[in-house]
Amino acid sequence: MDPKNIWITFPELLTWFPLIAGVVAFIIREEKKVKSWALIASLITLGISVASLVYSDNTKYFYLNNVSYFWLKYVGSNLTLGLDGMGHMLTALTAVAFPIIFIATSKTSFKNANAYYGLMLLTQAGLMGVFTAMDVLIFYFFWELAVIPAYFLCSRWGGERRIQATFKFFVYTFAGSLLMLIGIMYVYTHTYPTPYAEHSFAMNAFYSATLSVKEQNWVFWLFFVAFAIKMPVFPFHTWQPDTYEQAPTSTTMVLSGIMVKMGIFAVIRWLVPVFPQAAVRFDNIVIGLSVVGMIYASLIAIKQDDLKRFVAYSSIAHIGLMCAAIFTQSSIGLQGVMIQMFSHGINIIGMWIVVDLVEKQTGTRKISELGGIAHKAPVLTIFLVVIALANIALPLTNAFVGEFMMFSGLFKFNIIYTAVALLSIILAAVYTLNMVQKVFYGEANAVTNTIQEISLNQKLVLGVLVVFIFLFGVFPQPLLDLTKDTVMTILTRFK
């Protein structure tokens, strides 16, 4: 294909389309119409994403996946968007997640539905922008742009304590990203000149910035804190359970399914390659924090009585492993992270859908008040059990592949960390099976007696998720092939 004939590229389509669709959604007053519009828009985005996967080979279709316009020419920042393997995978995850979320929560009615769906689509645009930005200033823009709509979503449509909880979330992430901004500026002043400016914000300029080891050592932490808050890694996680609990469930799905991947993504794209020496130097600290966080979150998850907080803590445990695996500097660990980013997104969204269904029907999220749902809703229970098993990372499920590879990477790095981290798998089995047993098995009580089997829509979305779980459980190769290039880039930076 002649590059001159291309007038729009995939990253542009993926970013601008949800943005425009979101703005349009604000204008549609009727709730039904705006719901259908949001669903159609997200399906079109999914179509674009699938098309981009067909043309994902950057050696052949580079011009379809990369684009750059002048922006702040004399400062050295350009509107550069691009899709590499990891970008393709995460934009695909984002594109898959939104239609699923919209279908799964289609029964839920929102006040001011136009604003709700508009903000959801804007969040999607922000996320797409983060995953496609190849210029660090653009990345920062989208990084914030994804949070602002999420803040409004949680504070307006959330639970009782929503205002405080989401405000905590906002201040945490805002403070983190401002620290990152200083880091960005500092690295910027050490980059090479462009034809128009003394320094540059381009990704390649950042990768080749001339920072001394000493400088790397402290600027590393400015970036790391921002990303650690987003993931979240212990001890920066305290906003998460509150926010997940108080946010409307469909927003929680976005937050936990995709937005936490922003943190992992950012570590892989912007932290490790820019500060490779600092990353090697501080690998023990970061992995140590991650492992502590895994065990800590798992132990707390066992004690949780609220289903939403339960899922939140179990998510912290899983994210911790991913963060640790990045810093093992091994190919197998990084590949595991790539697979797990996608799998975790799928699994946790499934988990939230089930929680949402249970809450909507019974009106409670207390594990102690529920029980015996299996008798009343066997299909729901089957789906839940599959998703729960994926949460424990049992073989045949997608999470097993990723976690196995990550543990292998960690094992190569240090056996003690591995041994401790492995405890979290046992703990995961304890808390997940405990939850399944208490909520779905046993005797039905007054609360759960009225529960009904799920509708066709819901069966459909859960079915799709379960297909993903098994598909990538037995055949993860496509994900590995897709993200090969990113893994190679990171590994060469470590050397």
Added chain:
Amino acid sequence: MNAIILTAAWGVLMMLCGAFIKSKSAPKYLAIAGLLLVLISNCLELGTGASFFSIDVKDMIRVNSFNLTFINIALGCTLLYFLLNGRDIEKVGEHVSEYFALLFFVLCGVALISTFNTLLMLFIGIEIVSIPLYVLTGSDKRNLKSNEAALKYFLMGSFSTGIMLLGIAFLYGGSETGSFYISNIISGNDPMPPMIAVGLVLLLISMSFKVSAAPFHFWTPDVYDGAPTVFTSFMATIVKAAAFFAFVRLFENAFGSMHAQWQKLIVILIAATLLIGNLTAVFQQSVKRMLAYSSIAQAGFMLFSLFALNGMAKEGLVLYTAAYSLASIGIFAILVKMNDYTIDGFNGLAKQQPVLALTATIFLLSLTGIPLTAGFQSKFYMLLAAVENGQHIWLVILAVLCAAISAYYYFRVIQAMYFKDSTSSAESVNSSDISLSFKLLLVITAVLIIVLGMFPNFITDWLYF
């Protein structure tokens, strides 16, 4: 040159108009017409370099694209301010045309202090700015608070002017050539003579007073709170921006070669201003007072231009003044319409007045410094300039932590508007007060803020025209 003479002349005209025209709304239209005239003539001067008046000023005033751009911003913001607040100015008291005349005199002073080339011109400019402001602060004659504020402002202001004069005297005596020209004060790179050092510190103190940098900020909250809200808006935006411009112009041209020696003082000023402004703003219940403290906090950010004193910092300062003025004029214009100035007074505004709430949100986001707004770009330029300077990175870190704190108090208003319900049955604003054109102007301001946030080069390119 155009701006200085035309504003002064139009001010006189406005005064006379008060004697001959009885209609209450006429002065407003006359003022807007005059301001348009000044703005166009200033744009012509920036575009073609030609002035209507050719007066030999003995180089006491120096005009270049940099300060012309700034005057343009000041005039443009004032135009917006007149359009948004014209009706509210009429409501303050009986002497409408005099208020407008005084505002024009302030603008004349603003033009002077952005183009001065000698210390005398600076002094005259500062006085021309201050004296009308003392009057405007006390213009709500029957209000005790307004009177108190005016007296306080006058006493503190004349005190600081006295300090400035003393400083100027020291500099005059200390300079080798005995000259008021700012470029002649320091000759060569020798260590700073003690007389010059004393003069510098005195000027620093008096200018810090004018821009309300801590610890010389104590007048600000009382004066801003006591003055009629429409005039607070003018003081906190255009006047403050101009004072900053003069501050940087003075210290860059007069003491730029000794930057390293006084940079430490600026560091202390910045740290104190950021901390005091932000931490105190957190505890305010009245939005007006909160905005007064926030203006102190924003001054802390603007001081970074003095800290860094490089090209980026100057661009950043101009951008900052534009971004900050636009957002503050917008939020003050909404505040004037509110029946209750406390944060709770904003409860449920989004339901009653969605346009006001949405634009207020954009203004507050811009003041916080969220990307895609002009406020982000200006903070970004400032901090980038400071990082490029290379020293005292901890100060930059302190600044961003303070920006995170500022999110707390700005977002409280957003929370009140969107997430809380109104407690009283009365309306938060008189809907009869809100005309369609007012809403339209607010939307235009908000769009301007977002456009500047995406393309800051619309302003910065003019600096090198």
